[in-house]
Amino acid sequence: MxxxxxxxxxxxxxxxxxxxxxxxxxxxxxxxxxxxxxxxxxxxxxxxxxxxxxxxxxxxxxxxxxxxxxxxxxxxxxxxxxxxxxxxxxxxxxxxxxxxTDGLGFLRALRESGGFDPRGSRVLLLGAGGSARAVACALAETGASYLTIANRTPARAEHLTDLVRGHGLECKAISADPENDALGGACRDADLIVNCTTLGMFHGSGEGSSPLPRDLIPVRAFVYDLVYNPPETPLLREAAAAGASRLGGLxxxxxxxxxxxxxxxxxxxxxxxxxxxxxxxxx
Ligand SMILES: NC(=O)c1ccc[n+]([C@@H]2O[C@H](COP(=O)([O-])OP(=O)(O)OC[C@H]3O[C@@H](n4cnc5c(N)ncnc54)[C@H](OP(=O)(O)O)[C@@H]3O)[C@@H](O)[C@H]2O)c1
Structure with a gap:
């Protein structure tokens, strides 16, 4: 059959x-x-x-x-x-x-394609929707050391921190406004920056926009954009300009x-x- x-x-x-x-x-x-x-x-x-x-x-x-x-x-x-x-x-x-299987896919790509081990790392997560939840849970399971969740709607980020703390990962919620000092501080501290927003996605309302400007991206950070279409997203372009390592969502x-x-x-x-x-x- x-x-x-x-x-x-x-x-x-x-x-x-x-x-x-x-x-x-x-x-x-x-x-x-x-x-x-x-x-x-x-x-x-x-x-x-x-x-x-x-x-x-x-x-x-x-x-x-x-x-x-x-x-x-x-x-x-x-x-x-x-x-x-x-x-x-x-x-x-x-x-x-x-x-x-989103968490599994996220980790396998990060480790095998990005060559980045998230154990012990400080992570800045951009977004607090469905994919951010899967990524945050996966990071909690792998032993990341600290998670900052930045979202346009801070209340959703707060809600996600409750879930993550329940799984033993220290974390805090901040606003994703690039003018906000808290976002600049979280970028400076981050070993890994993960975009789980729809910003930069083809046919989305944020097409062509990056969630971070290049001057906020530290050269030592690994930048991972879950958006896969286009393959070269606005965030990945900003990361390249900042000299940071990067991986797209494909x-x-x-x-x-x-x-x-x-x-x-x-x-x-x-x-x-x-x-x-x-x-x-x-x-
Ligand atoms: N590579 C993969 O395998 C994979 C898997 C899953 C998802 N993705 C991609 O990940 C992205 C997010 O998916 P999702 O399922 O998590 O979506 P979702 O649940 O709808 O969440 C969307 C997130 O983007 C934020 N956002 C939307 N428009 C924004 C804007 N104009 N400015 C700032 N923030 C904005 C939302 O903030 P608010 O809370 O303020 O609305 C929310 O945090 C999509 O591009 C999707 O294609 C990729």
């Missing part, structure tokens, strides 16, 4: 997951198709019921459904519960099981997708092939 996989979001037209996931399925010679499905919030319950049929192996989940799917699943793994969001669902003989995108692929299929994801396909899709 031919099987089906895919990604749901609203909208979903921008997603390159179908390209690199299909490359992985084809690499293993699987009779399976990975598609993008645009699912409006009001259609989510019906869509998920249909996912229980045997022809569906599973799906990825993106904005705005990562939290709302959780109430429709039969079980959710510990890591997804901790993060409070699901980005991967497996159809396990009619039972829907939720996972979150590796994380592929590594989180590779972890999803392994959950669905039990096969080793061909990461190099997936990365090549993802790069080609954006070039």
């Amino acid at each position: 031919s099987t089906s996989l895919g990604i749901i979001g609203f909208p979903i037209g921008h997603s390159i997951s179908p390209i690199f996931q299909q490359a992985a399925l084809d690499h293993h010679g699987m009779d399976a198709t990975y598609q993008a499905w645009e699912v409006a919030p009001e259609d989510l319950p019906t869509f998920l019921e249909g996912l229980r049929y045997p022809e569906f192996l599973g799906i990825n989940v993106t904005v705005p459904h990562k939290e709302s799917v959780m109430g429709h699943l039969d079980s959710v793994d510990e890591w997804a519960k901790l993060v409070g969001a699901v980005n991967t669902i497996k159809n396990s003989s009619g039972r829907l099981v939720g996972y979150n 590796h994380m995108l592929v590594y989180q997708g590779a972890a999803s692929f392994e959950i669905w299929t039990g096969k080793v994801a061909p990461v190099d092939k997936m990365l090549d396909a993802a790069r080609n899709a954006l070039s």
Whole structure:
């Protein structure tokens, strides 16, 4: 029987997951198709019921459904519960099981592609949305020494610090306003700066904008932008001008997708092939 996989979001037209996931399925010679499905919030319950049929192996989940799917699943793994969001669902003989592979993808890209070990490091996290939550939890697990969370809406950053402190990582929340002295101080202290905002993303309201100017980026900091489209983001350009090391979001995108692929299929994801396909899709 031919099987089906895919990604749901609203909208979903921008997603390159179908390209690199299909490359992985084809690499293993699987009779399976990975598609993008645009699912409006009001259609989510019906869509998920249909996912229980045997022809569906599973799906990825993106904005705005990562939290709302959780109430429709039969079980959710510990890591997804901790993060409070699901980005991967497996159809396990009619039972829907939720996972979150964003933290895994973030860390694997940082270590393997960036060559940066976050243990003992002071981290400045920009943003307090869904991806920031996954990144903050991953950093707490790996033994980072201190986390500053800077967000446009400081109350959301405060809320995230409560979650992170519960996992034993010291942290504080500040405003992300570049005119604010606290942001300058956090930049100066940071070994690692991670952008989890949508600033710089193609087709977003912050397209073309960097969350930090180059004069706030210390040369010794490692700058990691989760935004992957465009590959050369405004923040990465500022980091290069400041002389700092840097990494874009494409590796994380592929590594989180590779972890999803392994959950669905039990096969080793061909990461190099997936990365090549993802790069080609954006070039
Ligand atoms: N590479 C990967 O694998 C990967 C995985 C996940 C996400 N991402 C990328 O990460 C980015 C964030 O995704 P998300 O799911 O965390 O989004 P989200 O939950 O919607 O959070 C968006 C964040 O961006 C901030 N923000 C939005 N517009 C802003 C502006 N004009 N000025 C300052 N801050 C602004 C928001 O601040 P407020 O709280 O003030 O609204 C919030 O902190 C996206 O570009 C996404 O594509 C990449």
